[in-house]
Structures are given as structure tokens and as C-alpha cells.
Amino acid sequence: MSAESVFSLRNRWFITAVGITAGLFLLTAVVGLIVLPYAQRDVTFTSIWDAICSAAGVPQVRSSAAPVQPDFKVSTVVVTASMLGQPSQESIGRGATLAQQCAICHGPVGVSRADSPNLAGQYASAIYKQLKDFTSGARVNAIMTPFAVSLSEQDMVDLSAYYAYLPRLPAYHPEQGKPAPRIVVNGAPMRNIAACGSCHGALDNKAGSPWLEGQSAAYIRTQLQAFASGARRNDISQQMRNIARQMTPEEIDEVAQYYASQPPQSRRASSE
Amino acid sequence: MLNSRRLILAHFWLAFGVFGLALLLGAWQMFVRSPLQAWISNPEWYYRSLTAHGTVMGYVFPTLVAMGFGYAISEAALKQALIGRRWAWAGFWLIAVGAVTAMVPVSMGLASVLYTFYPPLIGNPFYYIGVVLVVVGSWIWVALMSINLHVWKRDHPGEPVPLAMFANVAGSYLWAWTAVGAALELLFQIIPVALGLRSTIDAGLARVFFSWTLHAIVYFWLIPTYIAYYTIFPRAIGGKLYSDPMGRLAFILFLVVSMPIGIHHAFADPQVGAGFKFIHSAFTALVALPTLLTIFTICATAEVAARMRGGRGPFGWIKALPWSNPIMLATALSFVMLGFGGAGGLINMSYQLNTTIHNTQWITGHFHLIFGGAIVIMYFAITYDLWPHLTGRALTSVRLMRAQLWLWFIGMIVTTFPWHWVGILGMPRRMAFFDYSSPALAADAMSVTMSAFGGFILVASSILFFAVLIQNRRAPQAEPGEYRFATAIHPPITLPAVLNGHALWIALMVGLTVTNYGFPIMQLLVTPETSVPAVYVGAEK
Amino acid sequence: MTSSPHIHDDGAAVAARAERRWATLSIVIIVVIAGVAAFAGIHQATMPQVRVETADPTTLHIGGEFVETNLGSAAEPDGTVTVRAIGQRYSFTPQCILVPTDTPITLRATSSDVVHGLLIQGTNVNTMLVPGYVSVLTARFEKPGEHLMPCQEFCSIGHEGMWARVKVIDKAAFMNMTSNRRRLDCVE
Known part of the structure; x- marks a missing residue:
């Protein structure tokens, strides 16, 4: 039996097995790549080659009608998890100098006394995105816009790096120990509200989203209301408007109070 | 002739140890997402x-069972001490x-x-490295099975390889090749x-690679079961194959x-052409063939054995089977579940029916x-x-x-039948x-609760399983x-x-992989700009 | 199994014959199943999407087909309706899709970050959204009503909150609405 060669044209098993396998493949390939594409009612192919390529999965250029363009400024920031990378000491230093003009509202160490956002230890990507949006006009604020338009690209990177570098200090109004409201830990699935913590820290972070612990309640409330009404539209593809417009005024209040009362989470050992 | 008893025992104990822990997690999951429990706070x-x-x-439990059983088969079927036992321990x-x-x-x-990875979601590298180590360990087993068979064949020229070993080695080759996709x-x-x-990854390509592993891995899990059907069951009921x-x-x-x-797992994916989806669908139909053949052979085996025991009539012989024998019982229950599961599988294998249940709880x-x-x-x-x-x-x-x-058996039926049903109602997975208080989901509540109780029955069954094994430690010594x-x-x-070796069939397996996967993979590799930014999970808080 | 090796007696011949019959029957069963799938593919036009298309997920919001003002339902000159949507962690935009009854609908959707899935309960609309690629499928809704549209693929923590809705309204009412808005949705 060892003398019997398996891979031989004289072995009937070999011929049969290979023949059946190849035949099945060819049959299914002809049906899948030629017969079925042509059987589609709403599709026309320029040639048989076009049909085969489509069915085989060769990417094709779409011929789409002109899209409806926004009549307002949308955010043009490309947000990725690896944006901004590791800041240099020099960048942080430049940021520190630039940050002096921000201290009036955002506090000398990035913790505000004036219901402006605390920036100390905030994610660089979150700060950078807002600065870019103020510059482009995707987000509008009477105080911030004039500041932001004067900043260069490098200025925005440096400022983000500096504030991200600062230690996370507790804000002025913590009344800790409140249980987290349901909307924060569970959201409201049927209203398409995911848990706040799944993007804004505590559970997980989504790139470009800020962490919120210790922010002023008034600020959080105003922003949620602005998202809900559509007054603020710089959230990419409505990701925040989708949530805010589903929230009740009571829930908005609850969330704002809760986050304002929380101390910042200590930073993890290695930062990105 | 089982020389490597400690090796085999180690595999089975580790397999069932991790199985017990994972089973508890599974039951907990059924419980917390059922209406029996308020929403978890995290x-x-x-x-x-x-x-x-x-x-x-x-990845861990069935691989260890296949390996431990494989070593036992190699020694018992070939009547030859395991070659490479040190390597086997290294794999373990x-x-x-x-x-x-x-x-x-x-x-x-x-x-x-x-466990399906889902890039561009990216977790801690040690998770993936650990999975790779598990696969590498199992590849040592593949090599040892091949070597042991090779040595036996050299010493027994022209003799038929015992069926158990033939199947065992087929299973090991199947695993070696199917793991390549995920690797x-x-x-x-x-x-x-x-x-x-x-910082970027082609998620579409990754899904195609994973489908290479994801379906055939099921058959790797299945092969020890089929080996038991063919080579343990007939002997256990006092019959012959x-x-x-x-x-x-x-x-x-x-x-x-x-x-x-495997691309039938990607029927609903946008990155694979419709033609290749059809080709894979047709070949998926073909994979029912070995199961249909097995059902015939095993039922015929049972019937012959029952008639030898005095069974009569077109169906009356079924009563003559040794139902008090646990192997008989397990095989019969397994067949019932295989029948229902296989019928469900027919729905998953066609694009048209799959759309109603794709990625729902049905799956x-x-x-x-x-x-x-x-x-x-x-x-x-086993x-x-x-x-x-x-x-x-x-x-x-x-x-x-x-x-x-x-x-x-009861636990599985109680768990999975309502599970299928809520899938048909469109309940998404994972x-x-x-929110069962929503009118749209209220209909699911009862079924999910039943599934959770099924999960508890399964836990109870596993406790009995461990009780049997622990009782065995106190039983008197007996020469088996x-x-x-x-x-x-x-x-x-x-x-x-060709029926005594695997070469031709491996060649066909690789050949079909090239024809059925070659083009989709090459196409995705050369398509520019489809790599997307990674999204890191649990990295920053 | 024509060459069943070394059959020595009648019993073996009987066994081999029974086996051959069963094997033939098994093959017939499988051919019928595959045939039914091919038949359904041809006659009910339920084949997977015809063409593979790509889209850069990081710039969807800046311009092109998936810019936010172009999302939603558009009435096409040929009488069909095109619905464009994106999936992102953790919502679909638009989060309520409005479609007319008795109209061929083409759904074009993609993901801006990770893999999502789009499933409209009570229908056969069920597809994956893989970042980098555009999912296209056709549908037709017979009756007015509301459907839930959950994300059916794990997309990280927050997946359980990703539920959108689909509202099917009378065709005439839908077409009326298109006269003053070019992209429709039912987001309130």
C-alpha cells in the first residue's frame, strides 16, 4: 500500500476527489460571480467583467448625487485615539506661557472660579478639538472665539499639551458621596442614551470627549441645553445632540449636579 | 495501554477547571441581563x-479536551507509548x-x-499574546499527533490506521490550518x-481572517464528539461500528x-463581494454531508446492537438499547441537540434566511x-x-x-430554546x-427569564459532574x-x-482555502486607505 | 463509496448498499438546500450588496455623502428613497429614520469608528457597519408603524444604549414632506 501513490493521475481516488472539488468550486463560482449578479433586478452592469468584479468584491467608485451641504460650520477636526501623541517638554513650556491669557477665566492652575471649564489634567484631544472648533466657527462663544482665532495651529497643540500635563485638582464645590444617578451609569437605552461614563470617563473614554468630574454644574447644564436645542452643533455627526435632546430637564440637572460634586479621578500611571 | 496518565489527567482537570469557572460567569451573565436583576451599575x-x-x-476548554483525548487515543489506539511526552507537557x-x-x-x-476581538477595538496586548500562547501550545499537540502516527505507520506498513487515530489526526490538521486565520x-x-x-488597522480584512478560524473551529470542537460517536459509543452499548x-x-x-x-459569518459584511458569499454559502451546505453520514452510521450501529440484544420491530428495537448506560444516554441526548442545532444551522447558512436572525440572540x-x-x-x-x-x-x-x-440536557434546552425565540423577535446580542419596561421588549422578558433558569440548571449539572469525579478519588482501586x-x-x-492517510485531503483543504479565501484577502490587502484608527479599550480613565 | 474496500460477504454488501443509498439521499438533500438558496437569491432579489464601496471613517463629518446635513431620507427622481445613516459610539445618526410605505428603499450606511450592526426589528433589514466600507441594502416597508433599530454588534461599553428607531409613514404624507425638506428624519 505504501507503494500506492496518492498524487497520481492513475489513482482513481485522486482523480475523483480533485475533480469533484474543482467542479464544485467552478460551478459555485459561475453561479455566484456571473449568474446571480445578472439575476439582480435593479442593477445594470457595463460588461460581464464589471459583473464579475462586482461580485468578487473589487471596490467601486460610487456615483452619488451632490450631497446637501450644511448651511452652518461643522467641526472639521479628525479625532483619533492616537492624535497629538506624546507632547515635548518644549511644547508644554510654550503652552504654559500662552496659558497666562486664559487664567482669568480658567484659573491660574486650570481650575476655574467662574463657571468656566476646569482644564487642569483634561485630555489634550478634548481641549484641542474645542480650540479648533472655536477657530473654525463650528463652536461660537462671545469670549472664547476672539481668543481662539488669534491662535496658530502650534499654539493650540501647545495649550492642549500644557493643560493635559497639569495635575487634576479638586474643584471648589465638591459634595461627594452622592450616589451616581441612573442616567450616568446606565443611561436610558430605549431613548438612545448610553451611560455618560462610557465616553466621559469612569467607565471608558471616547477619544475627543472630556472627562467631567468637578466641572461647574452651570456649565454642564448650559452645554447640554445647547446641544439639545441645536444651538451648539460642533459635536461630530450629532453624537452629543442625539443624547442631549433625549434627556429630560430633570435628568440634565441631575447629571450636572452629580458631575460637579465629584472629585477628579486620579490620573493613571502612564499617560499618552 | 495508557502510559501518559498524568499528562492526560492534567489536560482534563485543567479543561474542566476553567470550564467550571467560565460556566459560572455565563450563568451570571444570563442572570444580570434578565428581568430578575436590576441593571448592573457598571x-x-x-x-x-x-x-x-x-x-x-x-479557546482553552475544548482545545485541552481535544489534546488530552488525543494523547489518550494515540496511546490506546496505536498501542504505542506517546512519543514526545516532554513536548506534550511543554504544550500543556x-x-x-x-x-x-x-x-x-x-x-x-x-x-x-x-473573544472575537472586533478590531478596531484594541485591548491590552497581553490578552492577545495569551491567546497566541494557547494556540502555539496546541500546535505542539498537532505536531506530536502527526509524529506519533508517522512512527506507527513506519512500524506497521500497510496496516489500516485505527479509525480513532485517523480521526484524531484529521482533527489536529484541521485545527492547525484553521487557527492560521486568527493567527x-x-x-x-x-x-x-x-x-x-x-495606530490603524483594516477592520474588514481582520473580519475575513477571523471568519477563516471562526467557523472551522466549531468542527475542531466537534471532532472529539464524533470520535466518541464512532469509536466509544458502539463498544459502550455492546455492539460494533x-x-x-x-x-x-x-x-x-x-x-x-x-x-x-467561513465567510458565511460575514454575509452581512460590506467588504466581501456577493459572489464569494454565495460560494461559501454553497460549501456550507456541503458540510452537512459528514453529519448526515454520521447520523446514518451511528443509528445503524445502534440498531444492529439493539437487534443483537433481542430488539424487534421497525422502532421497537430502540427499547432494547442499554439506556442505563451513561454513554448511551449521552449519545442519544447529544443527537437530539445536534438535530435541533443542525436545523438552526441550516437557517444561518443561507444569506436569505440569515438576514432575519443575523447577530441576534438566535446566534x-x-x-x-x-x-x-x-x-x-x-x-x-468521554x-x-x-x-x-x-x-x-x-x-x-x-x-x-x-x-x-x-x-x-434539560438545562441546555431550557436555556437555548427561549434564546432562539427572542432572537427571532430581533433581540440583539451582547x-x-x-429595558424590559419598554412595550417593544416586554415580550422578551419571559423568555430571557427562562434562559436564566436554564443557566442555573447547567450550573447544577456541572456540580454533579464534579461530584462524580471527586467520588472517584475515594473509590477503591480497580484494574479497568x-x-x-x-x-x-x-x-x-x-x-x-487515500483512506489511510491525510495528504490528499490536506492538499484539497489548502487548495479550497486558496480558491475561496485567496481573492477576497488579496483584494482587501491591495485596497488602499481602508485602515481605520484603532480605538483603545480600557486604556484611559 | 463505490470502491468500499474488500467486501467479503453478503452482509457487507447489504451494508454497503444501504450506505450508498443514504449517501445519495444526503447529497440530494444538500443540493436541494443549496438550490433553494440560489433560487431565493434570484427570485426574491435578496442577494447581498452588489458592489463593495469604501469610505474614510475619520472624515465622514467633514464632507461628502455622509456629512450630517445629508443624512436621513432623500426622495430620488426615479421614485425610490435613499436613506443615509452612520453608526458611531453610541448612536445612529439620524437616531430616528423616517421612510414611506410601498416604496423601494436603498439604505446606505457606514461607521465612523468601530464595527456596528444595524438591525430593524420585525424586518429583514440587518447588516454590519464596518469602518472603511459602505453597507448598502434595499428594503420595502408594507405597513406604517414603528420599529426599533438596535445596534446588533458589540461596539464597546455603551453598546447597550445604542437603540435607534424607524418610523414608517404613509407614502403620500412622506412625499408631501419632501417638498419643503430635502432630507427627512423623525428626530424630535
Whole structure:
């Protein structure tokens, strides 16, 4: 039996097995790549080659009608998890100098006394995105816009790096120990509200989203209301408007109070 | 002739140890997402548990069972001491270390990406490295099975390879090749990104690579079960296997056609062309063939054995079967679950029907019924059959074993039937909680509650299983005799080379992989700008 | 199994014959199943999407087909309706899709970050959204009503909150609405 060669044209098993396998493949390939594409009612192919390529999965250029363009400024920031990378000491230093003009509202160490956002230890990507949006006009604020338009690209990177570098200090109004409201830990699935913590820290972070612990309640409330009404539209593809417009005024209040009362989470050992 | 008893025992104990832990996680998951429990305060815990459950049940547990059983087959069927026992221990420890390496980041919430990986979600690199170690450990087993068979063939020229070993080696080759898809995905796509060497990944390509592994892995899990059908069941009921070549043909068909069909998992994916989806769908239909052949052969085996025991009538012979025998019971229950599961599988394999249930709870119900039910119940049977030969002590409580098997069967049915049903209602998979107070989901509440109770029954069954094994430690020493596999009614005296070796079938398996996967993979590789930014899970808080 | 090796007696011949019959029957079963799938593909036009298309997920919001003001339902000159949507962690935009009854609908959707899935309960609309690629499928809604549209693929923590809705309204009412808005949705 060892003398019997398996891979031989004289072995009937070999011929049969290979023949059946190849035949099945060819049959299914002809049906899948030629017969079925042509059987589609709403599709026309320029040639048989076009049909085969489509069915085989060769990417094709779409011929789409002109899209409806926004009549307002949308955010043009490309947000990725690896944006901004590791800041240099020099960048942080430049940021520190630039940050002096921000201290009036955002506090000398990035913790505000004036219901402006605390920036100390905030994610660089979150700060950078807002600065870019103020510059482009995707987000509008009477105080911030004039500041932001004067900043260069490098200025925005440096400022983000500096504030991200600062230690996370507790804000002025913590009344800790409140249980987290349901909307924060569970959201409201049927209203398409995911848990706040799944993007804004505590559970997980989504790139470009800020962490919120210790922010002023008034600020959080105003922003949620602005998202809900559509007054603020710089959230990419409505990701925040989708949530805010589903929230009740009571829930908005609850969330704002809760986050304002929380101390910042200590930073993890290695930062990105 | 079982020389490597400690080795085999180690595999089975580790397998069932991790199985017990993962089963508890599974039952907990059923419970927390059911209406019996208020929403958990941290949904991340659910996904963490799900990742651990899937990784252990999918990669660690069945691999260890296949390996331990494989070593036992090699020694008992070939009547030849295992060659390379040190390597076998190395493989075992690689799996143990790999499992721990993977589970540490998972338990810390650093890799809640589920066992199917789902890039561009990227977790802690140690999770993926641990999984790779598990696979590498199992590849040592593949090599050892091949070497042991090769040495035996050299010493026994022209003799038919015992069916158990033929099937065992077919299963090992199947696993070696099917694991390549996920290995390519892990080594060339995911791990470089997890280590921070790259920041983008082609999610579409990764899904195609994973489909290469994801379907055939089911047949790797299945093969020990089929080996038990063919080579333990006939002997256990006091009969003989109806046909030896038919068994070989079934395993050969698994080897050839279970691999190039994985894109049926990607029917709803936008990155694969419709033509290749059809080709894979057609080949998926073909993979039903070895199962249909097996059902015939095993039923015929049972009928012949029953008639020898005095069974009469077209169906009356069924009563004459030795129902008090746990192997008989397990096989029958396994067949029932295989029947229901297979019928469900027919729905998944066609694009048209699949759209109604794709990625719903139906899918989870389906693979729990097939794998957790039909396959795992035979893992219990294999263990019961093999155990006295491993420990040198008899298994004393047949009633306990029967109770355990019945509980497992009932638990599986109670768990998976409602699970299928809510899938048809459109309930999506893998959610930490559901709002059953919504009128649209209220209809699911009852079914999900039933499934949760099914999960508790399964836990109860596993407790009985461990009780049987622990009781065995206290049983008196007993010489179990030689460990034998069933012989065929007409044992083959000589076989054509193709039925006595794997070369042709491996060539066809690789060939079909090239035809069915080659173009889709090459196409995605050359398509520019489809790599997307990685999304890191659990990295920053 | 025509060459069943070394058959020595009548019993073996009987066994081989029974086996051959069963094997033939099995093959017939499988051919019928595959045939039914092909038939359904041809006659009910339920084949997977015809063409593979790509889209850069990081710039969807800046311009092109998936810019936010172009999302939603558009009435096409040929009488069909095109629905464009994106999936992102953790919502679909638009989060309520408005479609007319008795109209061929083409759904074009993609993901801006990870893999999502789009499933409209009570229908056969069920597809994956893989970042980098555009999912296209056709549908037709017979009756007015509301459907839930959950994300059916794990997309990280927050997946359980990703539920959108689909509202099917009378065709005439839908077409009326298109006269003053070019892209429709039912987001309130």
C-alpha cells in the first residue's frame, strides 16, 4: 500500500476527489460571480467583467448625487485615539506661557472660579478639538472665539499639551458621596442614551470627549441645553445632540449636579 | 495501554477547571441581563465577563479536551507509548500560562473586546499574546499527533490506521490550518497595534481572517464528539461500528470542507463581494454531508446492537438499547441537540434566511445548543468512559452520572430554546442590560427569564459532574483493563492509501482555502486607505 | 463509496448498499438546500450588496455623502428613497429614520469608528457597519408603524444604549414632506 501513490493521475481516488472539488468550486463560482449578479433586478452592469468584479468584491467608485451641504460650520477636526501623541517638554513650556491669557477665566492652575471649564489634567484631544472648533466657527462663544482665532495651529497643540500635563485638582464645590444617578451609569437605552461614563470617563473614554468630574454644574447644564436645542452643533455627526435632546430637564440637572460634586479621578500611571 | 496518565489527567482537570469557572460567569451573565436583576451599575463588568467566558469556552476548554483525548487515543489506539511526552507537557504549560496571561488583563477590565476581538477595538496586548500562547501550545499537540502516527505507520506498513487515530489526526490538521486565520489577524494586524507600533488597522480584512478560524473551529470542537460517536459509543452499548470507511469519509469531509466556508459569518459584511458569499454559502451546505453520514452510521450501529440484544420491530428495537448506560444516554441526548442545532444551522447558512436572525440572540442560542449541548455532553461522556483508565478507580455512581447528563440536557434546552425565540423577535446580542419596561421588549422578558433558569440548571449539572469525579478519588482501586475503541462489523483489512492517510485531503483543504479565501484577502490587502484608527479599550480613565 | 474496500460477504454488501443509498439521499438533500438558496437569491432579489464601496471613517463629518446635513431620507427622481445613516459610539445618526410605505428603499450606511450592526426589528433589514466600507441594502416597508433599530454588534461599553428607531409613514404624507425638506428624519 505504501507503494500506492496518492498524487497520481492513475489513482482513481485522486482523480475523483480533485475533480469533484474543482467542479464544485467552478460551478459555485459561475453561479455566484456571473449568474446571480445578472439575476439582480435593479442593477445594470457595463460588461460581464464589471459583473464579475462586482461580485468578487473589487471596490467601486460610487456615483452619488451632490450631497446637501450644511448651511452652518461643522467641526472639521479628525479625532483619533492616537492624535497629538506624546507632547515635548518644549511644547508644554510654550503652552504654559500662552496659558497666562486664559487664567482669568480658567484659573491660574486650570481650575476655574467662574463657571468656566476646569482644564487642569483634561485630555489634550478634548481641549484641542474645542480650540479648533472655536477657530473654525463650528463652536461660537462671545469670549472664547476672539481668543481662539488669534491662535496658530502650534499654539493650540501647545495649550492642549500644557493643560493635559497639569495635575487634576479638586474643584471648589465638591459634595461627594452622592450616589451616581441612573442616567450616568446606565443611561436610558430605549431613548438612545448610553451611560455618560462610557465616553466621559469612569467607565471608558471616547477619544475627543472630556472627562467631567468637578466641572461647574452651570456649565454642564448650559452645554447640554445647547446641544439639545441645536444651538451648539460642533459635536461630530450629532453624537452629543442625539443624547442631549433625549434627556429630560430633570435628568440634565441631575447629571450636572452629580458631575460637579465629584472629585477628579486620579490620573493613571502612564499617560499618552 | 495508557502510559501518559498524568499528562492526560492534567489536560482534563485543567479543561474542566476553567470550564467550571467560565460556566459560572455565563450563568451570571444570563442572570444580570434578565428581568430578575436590576441593571448592573457598571455595564463594563458584563463585557469583561463575556470576554472571559468566550475566551475560556472557545479557546482553552475544548482545545485541552481535544489534546488530552488525543494523547489518550494515540496511546490506546496505536498501542504505542506517546512519543514526545516532554513536548506534550511543554504544550500543556504553554496553554496554562497563555490562559493566565490572557485572563489577567481581561479581569482588570483592560481587554473587554470579546473573544472575537472586533478590531478596531484594541485591548491590552497581553490578552492577545495569551491567546497566541494557547494556540502555539496546541500546535505542539498537532505536531506530536502527526509524529506519533508517522512512527506507527513506519512500524506497521500497510496496516489500516485505527479509525480513532485517523480521526484524531484529521482533527489536529484541521485545527492547525484553521487557527492560521486568527493567527494572521493577531500577529500581523492586532498585536502590532496593541503594542503601539501602528495606530490603524483594516477592520474588514481582520473580519475575513477571523471568519477563516471562526467557523472551522466549531468542527475542531466537534471532532472529539464524533470520535466518541464512532469509536466509544458502539463498544459502550455492546455492539460494533456499522462501517469503518464511512467514518473515515466523514472525517475526511470535515477536513476538506469545514474550512473554506467561513465567510458565511460575514454575509452581512460590506467588504466581501456577493459572489464569494454565495460560494461559501454553497460549501456550507456541503458540510452537512459528514453529519448526515454520521447520523446514518451511528443509528445503524445502534440498531444492529439493539437487534443483537433481542430488539424487534421497525422502532421497537430502540427499547432494547442499554439506556442505563451513561454513554448511551449521552449519545442519544447529544443527537437530539445536534438535530435541533443542525436545523438552526441550516437557517444561518443561507444569506436569505440569515438576514432575519443575523447577530441576534438566535446566534448565541444556536452555538450554545451545538457546542455547549451536543458537543460538551459528549465531552462528559468521554470523561466518564476514560476516567477509570486514568485514575485506576471505578466510577461508582451510574445514577449520578445519568442525573448529571439529563440535567445538562434539560438545562441546555431550557436555556437555548427561549434564546432562539427572542432572537427571532430581533433581540440583539451582547448587551449588558435591556429595558424590559419598554412595550417593544416586554415580550422578551419571559423568555430571557427562562434562559436564566436554564443557566442555573447547567450550573447544577456541572456540580454533579464534579461530584462524580471527586467520588472517584475515594473509590477503591480497580484494574479497568485495556482501554479499547469500538471495532467495525467488517474491520478493514487493507485500505486504499487515500483512506489511510491525510495528504490528499490536506492538499484539497489548502487548495479550497486558496480558491475561496485567496481573492477576497488579496483584494482587501491591495485596497488602499481602508485602515481605520484603532480605538483603545480600557486604556484611559 | 463505490470502491468500499474488500467486501467479503453478503452482509457487507447489504451494508454497503444501504450506505450508498443514504449517501445519495444526503447529497440530494444538500443540493436541494443549496438550490433553494440560489433560487431565493434570484427570485426574491435578496442577494447581498452588489458592489463593495469604501469610505474614510475619520472624515465622514467633514464632507461628502455622509456629512450630517445629508443624512436621513432623500426622495430620488426615479421614485425610490435613499436613506443615509452612520453608526458611531453610541448612536445612529439620524437616531430616528423616517421612510414611506410601498416604496423601494436603498439604505446606505457606514461607521465612523468601530464595527456596528444595524438591525430593524420585525424586518429583514440587518447588516454590519464596518469602518472603511459602505453597507448598502434595499428594503420595502408594507405597513406604517414603528420599529426599533438596535445596534446588533458589540461596539464597546455603551453598546447597550445604542437603540435607534424607524418610523414608517404613509407614502403620500412622506412625499408631501419632501417638498419643503430635502432630507427627512423623525428626530424630535
